[in-house]
Amino acid sequence: MSLLPNTAVLFGKELRTEFRSRELLTTTVVFILIVLFMFSISFRPTSDESRQIGPGLLWLAFLFAASLMLQHSFLSEQHNDTLSALRLSVSDPFAIFFAKLAANTLFLLLTELLLLPIFATMYNVPIVPVFHWLLLVFFLGSLGTAIVGTAFSAISAQARMRELLLPLLMLPLLTPILIVSTEVTKGLFDRAPYLQWEGVGFLAVFDLVFLTALWLFGEYLLEE
C-alpha cells in the first residue's frame, strides 16, 4: 500500500515545480480573463442576462483554459525524459496520475477562485452569500475536468499536433460537466439562489466513474 505515500511525494513535486515559476497559473488566469472580457463585449449582457448566460460563459472559459493548461501536465515530463524516471520510482503507476490530477484540480480551483470576484464584478452577480456552494460545484467540476484532462494529456503528449489535439479529445467528453456545472451555477446565481443537489450528485458520479476508469486503465496510458 505505497500508493498514498508515493502520491503525496509526487504531489509535492508538482506543487514545487509550479510554485517556483508560477508560469502556468499566471498564464491561465490571464487567458480566462481575456476570454471573459471578450464574451462580455461581444454580448453586452444586462444584469438579468448575465444571470442567464454568465454561468455558461464562465464554465466555457474554464474548460477552454483547462484544455490548454493540462497539456503541460505530461509534456513537461518529456524534456529530460523524466517520465521514465517517475515510472521507475513508483510501484503503482496510478500514483503518477493521482498526484498530477490532484495538483491540476488544485491549480484549476485556484484560478477559478481568483477569477470569480472579477467575474462577479464584470457581470454584476452577487457571489458572497452562496460562496461555499460555489466552491463545492467548482471543486467537483474541476476534479472531473482534471481527471479526464490529465488522462488525455498523457495521450496527446505522444501525438503530433498535440496542442490542438487535447481540446479535441477532452472537450466533447466533458459535455456532461459543462451542462451540469452550468445549470448548478445558474441556480446559485439566481435572484433567489438555490442548490441543485441532483446536479451535485451527478458531478460526483461523473468524477467517480472516470476516476475508476483511470485507476483501471491508467497504467496502460504510461506504457513505453
Added chain:
Amino acid sequence: MVKNLLAAAAVFLLLGAAAYASFFIAPTDVKQGLIYRILFLHVPSAWTGLTAFFISFVANLLYVWRRQPRWDWLGISAAEVGLAFTTVVLVTGPIWAHPVWGIWWTWSPRLTSTFVLWLLYVSYVLLRTLLEEPDRRALLSALFGIFAFIDVPLVFGSIRWWRDQHPQPVVMGEPGSGLDPIMYKVLFFSWFAMMALMTLLIRQRYRLEAMRSDLETMQHELEAA
C-alpha cells in the same frame, strides 16, 4: 474475391428489398404523409451506428487485454463504419424534422447525444492519424475509445435531465409510440438489411486495415535491411 462479390450482391439485394418495402409495402402515415418513410432509413441507421460503436468498444477492451493487432483493426473498422451510419442519422434527421416539426434542428436529448457521440468518434479517428508508431497508436486509441464509450450514458443522462425542459415538438415527436404493425415489420427488416451492410463494410474495412498493417511491417523490414 467471388465470396466478397456474392456477399456484396446479397447485401445489395437486401437493401433493395428494404427500400421497396419502405416505399410500397408500409402504409402512408395519416399525419405525416410520405415524408415519414425516411423513418426506415433514419432509425435503422441510428441503431446500426450504435451497434458498430459498441463493437468498437468491445474490440478496444479486447485489445488492451490481449494486445493482438486484430482487435485494433476491428476497433477502427467498427468505429469508422459507425461514424458513417451516424452521419446518415445526422443528415436524414433534419430532412425529416423540417417538414414535420417546422425546424431543422433542436437541441433535444437524442439529437444532442447523437451529435456528441459523432464528435467523440471523429476525435477517435483523428487521434489515430496523429499517432506515428503502430503499437502506441493501437493502445492509446483503444484507451480513448474506452473512455469515450463510458461517457455516452453520462452525456445522455446529463442532457436528458438538464436540457429537456422545453416542450418537445408537437407533431408526433417520437415515432414508435404507436406504429402500425406493418410499419414495425418494415422497420425491423430495414434494420436487418442495415446490419448486413454494416457487417460487410466492417469486414472490408478490417481487411484493408490488415493489409495496411502488413505493408507497414514490410516497409519497416525494408528500412532495417
